[in-house]
Amino acid sequence: xxxxxxxxxxxxxxxxxxxxxxxxxxxxxxxxxxxxxxxxxxxxxxxxxxxxxxxxxxxxxxxxxxxxxxxxxxxxxxxxxxxxxxxxxxxxxxxxxxxxxxxxxxxxxxxxxxxxxxxxxxxxxxxxxxxxxxxxxxxxxxxxxxxxxxxxxxxxxxxxxxxxxxxxxxxxxxxxxxxxxxxxxxxxxxxxxxxxxxxxxxxxxxxxxxxxxxxxxxxxxxxxxxxxxxxxxxxxxxxxxxxxxxxxxxxxxxxxxxxxxxxxxxxxxxxxxxxxxxxxxxxxxxxxxxxxxxxxxxxxxxxxxxxxxxxxxxxxxxxxxxxxxxxxxxxxxxxxxxxxxxxxxxx
Amino acid sequence: xxxxxxxxxxxxxxxxxxxxxxxxxxxxxxxxxxxxxxxxxxxxxxxxxxxxxxxxxxxxxxxxxxxxxxxxxxxxxxxxxxxxxxxxxxxxxxxxxxxxxxxxxxxxxxxxxxxxxxxxxxxxxxxxxxxxxxxxxxxxxxxxxxxxxxxxxxxxxxxxxxxxxxxxxxxxxxxxxxxxxxxxxxxxxxxxxxxxxxxxxxxxxxxxxxxxxxxxxxxxxxxxxxxx
Numbered sequence: 001x002x003x004x005x006x007x008x009x010x011x012x013x014x015x016x017x018x019x020x021x022x023x024x025x026x027x028x029x030x031x032x033x034x035x036x037x038x039x040x041x042x043x044x045x046x047x048x049x050x051x052x053x054x055x056x057x058x059x060x061x062x063x064x065x066x067x068x069x070x071x072x073x074x075x076x077x078x079x080x081x082x083x084x085x086x087x088x089x090x091x092x093x094x095x096x097x098x099x100x101x102x103x104x105x106x107x108x109x110x111x112x113x114x115x116x117x118x119x120x121x122x123x124x125x126x127x128x129x130x131x132x133x134x135x136x137x138x139x140x141x142x143x144x145x146x147x148x149x150x151x152x153x154x155x156x157x158x159x160x161x162x163x164x165x166x167x168x169x170x171x172x173x174x175x176x177x178x179x180x181x182x183x184x185x186x187x188x189x190x191x192x193x194x195x196x197x198x199x200x201x202x203x204x205x206x207x208x209x210x211x212x213x214x215x216x217x218x219x220x221x222x223x224x225x226x227x228x229x230x231x232x233x234x235x236x237x238x239x240x241x242x243x244x245x246x247x248x249x250x251x252x253x254x255x256x257x258x259x260x261x262x263x264x265x266x267x268x269x270x271x272x273x274x275x276x277x278x279x280x281x282x283x284x285x286x287x288x289x290x291x292x293x294x295x296x297x298x299x300x301x302x303x304x305x306x307x308x309x310x311x312x313x314x315x316x317x318x319x320x321x322x323x324x325x326x327x328x329x330x331x332x333x334x335x336x337x338x339x340x341x342x343x344x345x346x347x
Numbered sequence: 348x349x350x351x352x353x354x355x356x357x358x359x360x361x362x363x364x365x366x367x368x369x370x371x372x373x374x375x376x377x378x379x380x381x382x383x384x385x386x387x388x389x390x391x392x393x394x395x396x397x398x399x400x401x402x403x404x405x406x407x408x409x410x411x412x413x414x415x416x417x418x419x420x421x422x423x424x425x426x427x428x429x430x431x432x433x434x435x436x437x438x439x440x441x442x443x444x445x446x447x448x449x450x451x452x453x454x455x456x457x458x459x460x461x462x463x464x465x466x467x468x469x470x471x472x473x474x475x476x477x478x479x480x481x482x483x484x485x486x487x488x489x490x491x492x493x494x495x496x497x498x499x500x501x502x503x504x505x506x507x508x509x510x511x512x513x514x515x516x517x518x519x520x521x522x523x524x525x526x527x528x529x530x531x532x533x534x535x536x537x538x539x540x541x542x543x544x545x546x547x548x549x550x551x552x553x554x555x556x557x558x559x560x561x562x563x564x565x566x567x568x569x570x571x572x573x574x575x
Contacts, residue, residue: 151398155498181502190501237505260394265385303509308494309385309394316515317383320522327526331533337453344455 028073033064036076054116056282067115087115098249107136121247123284125177125192125277126161133162149258159241165257169244172263174274174295175287176302178211179239193236195279201233208278212288219276219290225300240274240295240305264309268296271310356462356553358423364415365548371408375401376525383518402495409488428465430480432473440470452537462553479527483520490517 036042038051054060065071070083087109088095098104112132134142139157147153164172180197182189198207211227212219227233242263256262272292277285294301298313305311357365378401381388391397419426432440443459448471452458460469468476490513493500497510504510538544539554547553 149395151402152495152497158498190505237509258395260398261385264382265394267386298515299509299512303511304505306510306514308382308398308514311511312383312518313511313515316518320518323519323522324526327529330530334448335533341453341455344453 028065028071028075030060030063033071049116052282053284056280056284057116057118058120059115059118087113094249101249101251103251111135117283119284121243122277122287125285126159126175126241126243127192129161129163130157137162159239161241161243163247163251164242164244165262166251166253167244167246167248168250168252168254169246169248171245172242172266172270173245174271175241175243176274176276176290176295176305177239177241177285178236178276178278180237181235190237190239192239193279195281195283198279201236208288211276211278217288219288219294221291221294221297221301224290224294224297224302228300228303237304238276238302240302264307266310268310268312268314271295353552353554354463355551356464356467356547357551358464359551360418361415362548362551364411364418367411368408368415371404371411372524372528374404375408375521376528378404379521405488405491405495409492412484412488425465429467430473430477432470432477436470436473441474444469444471448537458537475527479524483524487517487520487524490514490520 034049034051034054037047037049040048059067067085068082069085070080072078072080074080075082088099091109095109098109130139142162143153143157146157150156177192178198179190180193182191195207198210201207202210206215208217209215210233211223213223213226224238228238254262274290274295275287276290277287280286295305295311296313298315378391378397381391381394381397382401385394385397391400416426419429447456447459458469462468493504493513494517497504504513507513535544535548536542543554
């Protein structure tokens with residue numbers, strides 16, 4: 001929260017400064033820049049900026065020239081190199097944190113982030129984030145390294161964002177996604193549905209309506225059940241994962257990830273709140289609140305999200321307890337009678 | 348007074364199997380409890396060690412179960428005979444045995460069933476073991492194998508109704524098997540002396556009293572042997 005405010009103030013003052021003393025030598029607007037830079041035939045692939053994706057990021061509010069301040073009206077004919085802002089100018093706090101890590105020597109901000117498609121933690125999926133890492137950390141190698149101590153490493157690596165473990169964040173958030181079967185793969189062929197995939201199901205309507213039936217921006221347990229039981233959505237299912245509650249950039253790996261307790265021993269108490277992340281047309285995700293306790297529902301809340309230890313259902317515990325108690329009826333009841341009638345068996 | 352005779356009731360492979368199973372199931376119970384209730388139960392140190400122990404014990408029990416199945420089915424070929432209740436068992440045997448356990452036992456009567464290597468289990472034991480060994484053990488092992496291979500088997504898991512259903516089934520079946528333990532151990536103390544049957548499971552030999560006790564079941568059996 002504090003970071004956010006600092007950034008907002010910083011950004012506000014930058015805009016003010018921009019109005020009072022044009023830092024920029026160019027009068028070109030964002031639309032002008034995009035007029036050329038979103039057309040592959042004009043600028044070529046290397047200089048392409050995806051306009052739809054860019055326009056939905058907070059960076060779009062800054063305008064192109066804030067970060068490319070040396071651009072002139074004669075661009076590109078002047079042949080002059082265009083400057084690029086340094087992320088650290090505006091993101092000092094993250095920068096301070098990241099630059100102290102050993103990893104700063106291995107990857108720069110730009111290796112993981114595209115400044116024209118920068119999103120916050122709540123607007124990306126686990127696989128989006130892991131794609132950033134897999135440019136350098138090849139997936140098969142990561143699975144192999146982790147399987148030395150992590151059972152079912154391929155499940156964990158496929159499901160979890162790397163930064164859920166490689167972060168100093170002390171808490172997590174449960175995020176649900178809609179996934180679907182990929183026709184071209186035989187086994188474990190589920191992937192998070194994209195906007196266009198879900199549009200096939202919702203037709204002309206908003207995709208949110210697939211699951212948020214009364215469109216109140218809140219997903220109740222009843223709506224989850226309806227979604228899970230709907231035969232028309234047989235190829236879709238709800239996947240669950242854990243996000244860190246904040247994106248720290250220190251890449252510290254705490255012990256509670258190594259001994260599994262962070263996730264599997266955190267108890268049902270911390271599994272109450274969850275969110276559903278639905279894809280948006282610009283390729284990011286928007287979160288919707290889900291009713292408390294949904295992932296703990298015995299059967300229909302999230303039939304395909306289960307973490308041993310944490311998502312156990314209280315009603316099954318009670319049934320199990322009763323079953324075990326029944327096992328003692330015979331010894332106790334029979335044993336008592338046996339004791340009382342012991343004389344009969346003395347031959 | 349009946350004359351004491353010893354019979355070799357439990358062959359070595361069966362005894363080894365029985366005790367592997369016993370220790371395996373206890374280990375699975377304790378580690379399983381920690382896996383499900385990690386905030387309350389921490390006998391085995393870290394969560395990780397509980398999972399590793401549970402997986403190992405699970406595979407040991409599943410393999411020993413398969414060996415047992417193989418042994419009775421193909422080596423000693425007595426599986427059907429020992430474990431599947433016969434028509435007579437169902438018609439009269441069950442009632443007779445239940446009457447003994449819940450009534451005549453208290454009056455000091457003899458057990459109507461006399462175990463022999465070919466007919467080790469009484470009709471009640473047969474029915475219960477049939478459920479335990481042919482339904483619950485295979486299902487709990489199979490669901491356990493699925494739970495240790497979630498990623499590769501995800502599609503099958505989704506098809507059977509989801510990971511949660513599978514884990515719930517595994518848990519409830521395990522509870523049923525656990526519930527069977529106190530009953531099983533208690534019934535094992537109902538021999539002529541409390542330790543009689545338990546010693547047999549260790550040594551293989553059981554004291555048996557010869558025929559003049561003349562129970563109905565033994566007469567049936569003698570008759571059928573003569574006929575054969």
